[in-house]
Amino acid sequence: MEKVTVLQVSLLAKMSFYFxxxxxxxxxxxxxxxxxxxxxxxxxxxxxxxxxxxxxxxGGVFPLHDTIEVSNLPFTSEPGYRMCNDRFNIRTYRWMQGxxxxxxxxxxxxxxxxxxxxxxxxxxxxxxxxxxxxxAFAIISGQQAFTPNYRCQLNSSLSAVIGAxxxxxxxxxxxxxGIYRLPQISYFSSIPRLSDKAEFPSFFRTMPTDMFQxxxxxxxxxxxxxKWVGILADNIDYGIQAAQIFREEVESLGVCIAFSETIxxxxxREKYLQVVDIIxxxxxxxxxxxxxxxxxxxxxxxIVRQNITNRTWLASEGWSTSGPLFIIKKEHxxxxxxxxxxxxxxxxxxxxxxxxxxxxxxxxVHDIFMPELWEEVFSCSWSIAxxxxxxxxSNTSQPALxxxxxxxxxxxxxxxxxxxxxxxxxxxxxxNAVYAVAYALHDLQACENGKGPFENGTCANTHDFEPWQLLxxxxxxxxxxxxxxxxxxxxNGDVSATYDIINWQVTADGIIQFVKxxxxxxxxxxxxxxxxxxxxxxxxxxxxxxxxSVCSEDCLPGTRKRVQQGQPICCFDCIPCADGEISNGxxxxxxxxxxxxxxxxxxxxxxxxxxxxxxxxxxxVLLFFSILGIIISVAIxxxxxxxxxxxxxxxNNYELSFLLLFSLTLCFLTSVTFIGKxxxxxxxxxxxxxxxSFSLSLSCILVKTIVVVLAFTMTTPHQNVxxxxxxxxxxxxxxAITLIQISICVGLLLSSxxxxxxxxxAVVGKIILECSNGSEHAYFGNLGYVGLLALLCFVLAFxxxxxxxxxxxxxFITFSLLIFFAVWISFLPAYFSTKGKYLVxxxxxxxxxxxxxxxxxxxFPKCYVVLLRPELNTKRxxxxxxxxxxxxxxxx
Numbered sequence: 022m023e024k025v026t027v028l029q030v031s032l033l034a035k036m037s038f039y040f041x042x043x044x045x046x047x048x049x050x051x052x053x054x055x056x057x058x059x060x061x062x063x064x065x066x067x068x069x070x071x072x073x074x075x076x077x078x079x080g081g082v083f084p085l086h087d088t089i090e091v092s093n094l095p096f097t098s099e100p101g102y103r104m105c106n107d108r109f110n111i112r113t114y115r116w117m118q119g120x121x122x123x124x125x126x127x128x129x130x131x132x133x134x135x136x137x138x139x140x141x142x143x144x145x146x147x148x149x150x151x152x153x154x155x156x157a158f159a160i161i162s163g164q165q166a167f168t169p170n171y172r173c174q175l176n177s178s179l180s181a182v183i184g185a186x187x188x189x190x191x192x193x194x195x196x197x198x199g200i201y202r203l204p205q206i207s208y209f210s211s212i213p214r215l216s217d218k219a220e221f222p223s224f225f226r227t228m229p230t231d232m233f234q235x236x237x238x239x240x241x242x243x244x245x246x247x248k249w250v251g252i253l254a255d256n257i258d259y260g261i262q263a264a265q266i267f268r269e270e271v272e273s274l275g276v277c278i279a280f281s282e283t284i285x286x287x288x289x290r291e292k293y294l295q296v297v298d299i300i301x302x303x304x305x306x307x308x309x310x311x312x313x314x315x316x317x318x319x320x321x322x323x324i325v326r327q328n329i330t331n332r333t334w335l336a337s338e339g340w341s342t343s344g345p346l347f348i349i350k351k352e353h354x355x356x357x358x359x360x361x362x363x364x365x366x367x368x369x370x371x372x373x374x375x376x377x378x379x380x381x382x383x384x385x386v387h388d389i390f391m392p393e394l395w396e397e398v399f400s401c402s403w404s405i406a407x408x409x410x411x412x413x414x415s416n417t418s419q420p421a422l423x424x425x426x427x428x429x430x431x432x433x434x435x436x437x438x439x440x441x442x443x444x445x446x447x448x449x450x451x452x453n454a455v456y457a458v459a460y461a462l463h464d465l466q467a468c469e470n471g472k473g474p475f476e477n478g479t480c481a482n483t484h485d486f487e488p489w490q491l492l493x494x495x496x497x498x499x500x501x502x503x504x505x506x507x508x509x510x511x512x513n514g515d516v517s518a519t520y521d522i523i524n525w526q527v528t529a530d531g532i533i534q535f536v537k538x539x540x541x542x543x544x545x546x547x548x549x550x551x552x553x554x555x556x557x558x559x560x561x562x563x564x565x566x567x568x569x570s571v572c573s574e575d576c577l578p579g580t581r582k583r584v585q586q587g588q589p590i591c592c593f594d595c596i597p598c599a600d601g602e603i604s605n606g607x608x609x610x611x612x613x614x615x616x617x618x619x620x621x622x623x624x625x626x627x628x629x630x631x632x633x634x635x636x637x638x639x640x641x642v643l644l645f646f647s648i649l650g651i652i653i654s655v656a657i658x659x660x661x662x663x664x665x666x667x668x669x670x671x672x673n674n675y676e677l678s679f680l681l682l683f684s685l686t687l688c689f690l691t692s693v694t695f696i697g698k699x700x701x702x703x704x705x706x707x708x709x710x711x712x713x714s715f716s717l718s719l720s721c722i723l724v725k726t727i728v729v730v731l732a733f734t735m736t737t738p739h740q741n742v743x744x745x746x747x748x749x750x751x752x753x754x755x756x757a758i759t760l761i762q763i764s765i766c767v768g769l770l771l772s773s774x775x776x777x778x779x780x781x782x783a784v785v786g787k788i789i790l791e792c793s794n795g796s797e798h799a800y801f802g803n804l805g806y807v808g809l810l811a812l813l814c815f816v817l818a819f820x821x822x823x824x825x826x827x828x829x830x831x832x833f834i835t836f837s838l839l840i841f842f843a844v845w846i847s848f849l850p851a852y853f854s855t856k857g858k859y860l861v862x863x864x865x866x867x868x869x870x871x872x873x874x875x876x877x878x879x880x881f882p883k884c885y886v887v888l889l890r891p892e893l894n895t896k897r898x899x900x901x902x903x904x905x906x907x908x909x910x911x912x913x
Contacts, residue, residue, distance in 0.1 A: 070159065071117070071388050075140020076484060079124065079458055080160035082184035082194070083117040085110055085390055087315050088149040105147035109393040110315070111439050112343065112447075113186065115377070116208065117143055117390075119448035120183055122376045123455035134463050137483065145390070146185055148315055153190040157182070157197050178484060180491055181206060181458045183451065187313060188212035188259035195221040202489035206457060208450035211338075212259050213266070216513035223492055225514040227450040227457070228365070229543075231259070231311070233518035235267040237363055237541045238309050238335055240551045241522075242271055248591050249279050249572040251303055253296070253310040253317070256283035263311040263337065277572060277591030279305035284316050293323045301329050306570035309335040314343035325353050331561055333568050336362035341523060342444060342535060354533055359560040359568075360525040364535070367521070368449035368504040374442045378432050392426075398437045401426035443535075453502055457510075461494040518543040526559045576606040579622030598622045600785055615779070617786040628781065632790045633696050633858040633865075640696050643865045650689035650872055657880050658682050664887050669894045674728060676748060680755065681721035682880070687714035688872040692865045704775040704792035709766050711868065712803030716762030718875060719810040720755040722834055726817040729831045762806055769802045783856035791861075804845070811841055833878050840874030 086105040124139045144156035160182055181204035185191045191210035198205045199222050207215070207226040211234060215224050242250060252268065254260030260283065268278055280299050285292040297320065300308065310317060317340050334357070341362025382391045392403050401424040438444060468480035474493055475481065481490040499509040510516060522539035539553040560568055576582055576595035581604050585592045598609035603618045603625055612618055612625035619626050633640050661678060664670050670678070691710035694703055728751075780789040818834040848867040855863055886893045 069389060070142055070144035070156070071121075071390065072142050073121075073124075073140045073387070075128075075138040077137060077178050077180045077462060078140045078142055078160075079120075079180055079455065080182035080184075081117065081120050081141055081143040082146045082153060082156050082160075082182065082186075082190075083113050083120075083143065084148045084186050084190075084315075085114055085117065085145040086147045088147045088152075104149050104152050105145060109390070109397050111394065111397050111437075112314075112444075114390060114394055115439055115444075116186075116447050116451050118377060118380065119370070119373060119445075119451040120455055122370070122373050123452045123459075125376075126372070127455070127459045133459055134466065137462070137466065139459070146190055148187065148190070150190055150193045153185055153194055154197065157194045161198075161201065161203070178486060179203065179488070180462060181495075183208065183454045183458075185210060187257070188215065189257040191215060191224070191226075192221075192258065195224045199223050202487075202492055204458070204461075204488065204492055204495050206454040206495075208454050209339075209447055210259070212262050214258060214262065216515055218513060221514075223488070225454075225457070225495060225510050227453045227508075227516055229518035229520070230515055231263040232266060233541070233543055234311075234337060234363055234520070235263050235270060237520055237522075237551065238267055239270040239274070240541070241335065241361065241553075242276055242307070242309075243274055244551065244553060245567050247307045247570045248276050249305045249570045250276060250307040250309055251279045251300065251305040252281040253284055253308060253312065253320070254281075255312045255316050256286050259313075259339075260284065260311045264309075267309060267311075275590070277589035279303045279572065284310075284312050284320055286316060288319060290319075290323075293320050296320060297323050297327055297329065300324065300332070301327065304572060306331065306568050307333050307335065310340070311337045313339035318343075321356075325356055330356055332356075333561060333570075334360040334362075336360055338363045338365060338520070342446065354527045354531060355562065357525050357533065358527050358563060359558075361538075361558075362523050362525070362535075363520045363541075364523050365446040365450060365521070366519050366540075367443070367446060368452075368502065368506075370442075370445055370448060370452055370503055373445060373448065373452075374440055377440045380432065381428070383428055394439070395426055395428075395430070398432070398435050398439055399426065399430045400424065401430070449502075449504075453508055456500060456502065457495065457498055457508065458491075460500045461491055461498045464494045464498065465491060522553065524558055527563070576604070578606055579604055579618075580606065581609045582607060614781055615788060628786060628788045630779075630790060631784065631787045631858050632698050633861045635697055637858075639858075639862055643862060643869065644693065644696060646869050646873075647689050647692045647865075650692075650869060650876065651686055654682050654686040654689065654876060657876075657884060660884055660887060664894070667887060667894045669883055669886055674725060674748075674751070677721045677725050677728075677751060677755075678880075681718055681725070681875075684714050684717035684721060685872050685876050688718060688868060690714075692868045692872075695861050695865045695868075699777045699790050699792055701776050704777065705770060707792070708770065708775070708803060709763070712762045712766045712807065713759060715803075715807045715871075716810065717755065717759050718872075719807060719814055720758035722837075722875070722879070723758070723810060723814045723817070724751045724754050726814055726831060726834055729834075730817055730820065758810065762803065765802055765806055783860075787857065789857045808845065811838055814838055815842070830879070833882060837875045837878030840878065841871045844870040844874065 087108040087110070088104055089106045120143065121141065124141050127133055128138055142160050144159060146153040146156060161179065182194070182198060183206055185194055185207060186209040188210040191205070191207045192212070192215065195205055195215065199220075202223050205224050207224070207228060209228050210226055211228050211231045213230045213232050215221055215226065216230060218224075250271070252264050254264035264281060268281065272278065280303055282296045282299055284296065341360075341364050380388075380391065380394075382388075382395050385391050396402055403426045432440065462483075465481050465486060466483045468474075470480050471478045473480035475490065481487065496510065496512075496514075499507060502508050508516065518541070520541040521537050522541065523535040524538045525533050526536050528534050536557060536559075538555075538557045539551065541551050543550060555567075558567075559565065572589065572592040573582075573585075573594070576593075580595040580597050582593040583596050584590050585594060595606075598604050598618065601612050601618055602609040603612060603622050604610065605623075615628055616625040617628045618624070635641070635644070658679060661670050661675060661682070665675060687710065691707065691714050694707045694710060697703070774793075776793045777790055778793045780791050781787075783789045783791075814834065815838040818831045818838060820831075844867050848863065851863050852860065
C-alpha cells in the first residue's frame with residue numbers, strides 16, 4: 022500500500038512539472054498580448070536586430086554604433102534603455118555582412134548541412150555591456166521582445182553565438198552563455214583570460230590571444246633595438262592585460278617603460294589632455310597602443326590638434342587598419358606615416374565583394390541598418406527634416422548640408438573602403454567562425470546511432486539538440502577555409518597565431534596605404550617566427566632610417582653608466598672610468614697588472630716601465646756630480662802624494678788620509694750603480710758598495726779622531742798610549758769595522774735574495790723596476806750601522822773640537838759629520854714620500870751630498886793650505902806660531 026502511494030505521488034509530481042512547463046511555453050508564445058504571471062514576473066525588454074528564420078539559428082553580435090555617455094539619472098521618471106549614439110561604424114557593418122554572406126553560402130552548398138537551413142539573429146552591441154547582455158537574452162529567447170530566462174522560439178534550435186568584438190563584452194556574454202553551455206565564437210576578442218575553460222567553458226575564438234600580440238611587439242622592439250618605449254592601453258581588460266604582458270616581457274630584455282597610461286572609455290577630454298601632455302613631454306619616440314578604434318580616435322585627434330609629431334606608433338590589431346575610416350586626412354599624414362601595426366592575415370573570400378555591391382536598402386528591407394550605411398557611403402540623407410533644412414538653405418543661397426538619398430546610387434561607383442577587399446581581415450575571422458559552427462553541425466548531423474559520442478552510443482537530434490552536445494563537436498571540429506588553411510581549436514578554444522605586419526605609407530595621392538612588411542607565425546621554428554623586410558619600411562617624415570628611442574644615449578668607450586636617481590635603468594649619466602680601467606660604454610673593467618688604460622680608456626696598453634735611465638737629464642746631472650766627486654778625490658790624492666813630506670800632510674796621518682780618499686772615491690763610484698736599468702747583480706753591488714764604502718770612510722774618520730784625541734790629551738810623561746797606538750792598530754780597527762759591515766751586508770742578502778721586482782703600486786700607470794724588498798732591508802741595515810759609526814765619530818770629534826791646534830782636524834770632522842747627519846736625517850722623510858725613479862735619485866743625492874760633505878770639510882782646508890798658503894805648511898804654522906810678514910822677509 023505504501024509503494025502505491027509513493028508511485029502516485031511521483032506521477033502527480035511529474036504531471037505537475039509538465040503542466041507548468043506547458044503553461045510557461047504557452048505564456049511565452051503569447052507574450053505579446055499577455056504579461057507573465059505575477060509569481061515569476063520579469064520586465065519585458067526589446068532589442069532590434071537583423072533576423073532570418075531557419076531550421077537552426079546562429080546568433081551574432083556586432084558593434085554597429087558607438088555607445089553614449091550615461092549621465093547621473095535622477096530616477097524621477099522611467100529611464101530609457103537605448104545606449105547607442107548615431108555614429109555608424111561601416112567597418113563593423115562589413116563584418117556583419119560577412120556573417121550573412123557565410124550563412125547564405127552554406128545554405129546554398131548542398132554538401133554542407135543538407136536538408137537544413139541556417140538562419141541568423143544579429144544584434145548591435147554599441148560597444149557597451151548592458152546592450153550586449155540584452156542582445157544575448159534576445160538571441161537565447163528567440164524574440165526581439167523578450168523576457169530573460171525564457172525561450173520562446175520553439176520551431177528552430179539556437180546553435181551558437183558569433184561575437185563579441187571587444188574582450189570586455191565577450192567576458193560578460195560568455196558568463197551568461199556559459200551557464201547554458203551555449204557555444205560562443207568570438208572573431209575579435211583576444212584577452213588571454215578568455216582561454217580559461219573553467220571560467221568560460223563554452224567560449225571559442227578565431228582571433229589569436231593577446232599573449233601572441235604582445236609577444237610580437239616585444240620582438241619588434243628587440244629587432245629594432247628600441248630601449249625607451251611608452252605604453253597606451255584601453256582602460257578595460259583587453260588593454261590592461263595586453264599592456265601588462267608586454268611590459269613584463271620587454272623589461273626582461275632590458276627595455277625601459279617611459280610611461281604607461283590608460284585610454285579612457287568614457288570619452289573624458291580631461292584624461293585625453295593629460296595623456297597627450299605625457300606623450301609630448303616624454304622623450305620616448307616609440308609608443309605601443311593596445312586599443313580599439315573607437316577609444317583611441319579621440320586621443321589621436323587631440324595629438325593632431327596639439328601638433329605632436331616625430332612619434333612612431335605600434336598599433337594593435339584593434340585599430341591598425343582603421344586610419345582611412347576615422348583619423349587619416351591628407352593634411353595629417355605627417356603624424357601617422359611610419360606607423361607599424363599588427364593585422365590579421367588577408368584571406369580570399371570569393372564572392373564577398375560582389376555580395377556587398379549587390380546590397381541595397383530597397384532589397385534588404387529586413388536589414389534595419391542598411392539605410393545608415395547608404396547615408397555614410399554616399400553622404401546623403403533619408404531624413405525628411407534634412408530635406409526641409411536643405412530647402413531652407415537653398416532659399417538663403419547657402420550650400421546644402423547633405424544631398425537627398427534616392428536609392429539610385431551605385432555602390433560600385435562609390436569607391437569606398439566598405440567594399441575594399443584589401444580590408445577583408447576581421448571578415449575572415451567572422452567567416453571562419455560561421456563555418457566552424459556549420460562544420461560542427463555537419464558532424465553532429467552525420468552521427469550514426471549506436472556510434473554516437475553520448476550515453477549508450479546515442480546521437481544528438483539535429484533539429485532539437487542541447488547546446489552542450491554541439492560543444493562536443495565544436496572542440497573537435499577541423500576544416501579547410503577558403504584560403505586553403507586548416508582551421509581548428511586547441512584545448513583552450515584558441516587558434517594558432519598568425520599576423521601580418523603592416524606599415525602606414527603615403528601614396529603619391531597623399532593618402533595612407535597599408536603595406537605588408539612582415540609576418541609572424543607562431544607555428545614557425547623557434548627564432549624564426551618573425552620576419553621583417555626592412556628595405557620596404559618607411560618611417561616618420563618618409564625617412565628610411567630606423568628611429569632611435571632611448572632615454573640616454575649610449576656611453577662612449579672609456580665611460581660607464583650611472584643610473585639617474587629615481588629613474589629607470591635606461592636613464593643614466595656617462596662618467597669616465599678610473600685610471601687603469603677601460604670600458605665598452607657600459608661598465609668599467611680593470612686592466613691586467615702590467616697594463617694600463619690609454620687616454621681614451623678604451624684599450625689596455627702595456628704600462629710604461631720606469632727607472633732612472635742614463636739618458637735622462639736628472640741622471641746626467643747626478644752622474645756629472647758623481648764623476649766630479651771621483652775627480653776631486655783623485656786630485657786630492659795626487660796633491661797629497663806630491664806634498665807627502667810637508668808637515669800638514671804628514672801631521673794628518675797620510676796613510677789614513679789616502680784610505681779615506683779611496684773610500685770616498687768608492688762612495689762616488691757606488692752612486693753610479695744606482696743609475697740605469699736594475700739587475701740582480703747591480704742590486705747586490707749597490708748594497709755592498711754603499712755599506713762597505715761608507716763603513717770604510719767612517720772607520721778611517723774614527724781612527725783619525727781617536728789619534729787626535731790621544732795626541733792632545735795624553736801629554737803627561739808616563740802616558741804612552743799614543744806610542745802604543747801604532748799604524749798597525751789603525752789598520753786593524755779599520756779592517757774590523759769594515760768586515761763587520763761586510764758581514765751585515767752578506768747576512769741580509771743571504772736572508773732574502775735580491776732580485777728585480779716590477780712595482781705596479783708605487784706610481785699610477787707605471788711599472789717601477791726596483792730591487793726587491795731584501796735590498797731595502799739591506800739598505801737600511803747598512804744605513805743603521807753607518808749611522809752608529811757616524812754617531813761615535815761625531816761624539817769623539819765633538820769632545821776634541823777645542824783642542825789647541827791651528828788646523829784642528831777634530832773640528833773639521835765635527836763639521837763634516839754634522840753635514841752627514843743633516844743629509845741622512847732629511848733623507849728619511851723624502852725617501853718614504855717619494856716613489857719611482859725619483860726615489861733612486863734621492864738615494865744618489867744623499868750619497869753624493871754626504872760624500873761631498875766629508876770630502877770638503879776634511880780635505881779642502883788642507884788643500885787650501887798646501888796650495889794657497891804654503892807659509893802655514895810648517896811646524897810653527899801647525900802649532901799656531903806662524904812668522905810675521907817682516908820676519909819672514911828678513912829670514913828670506
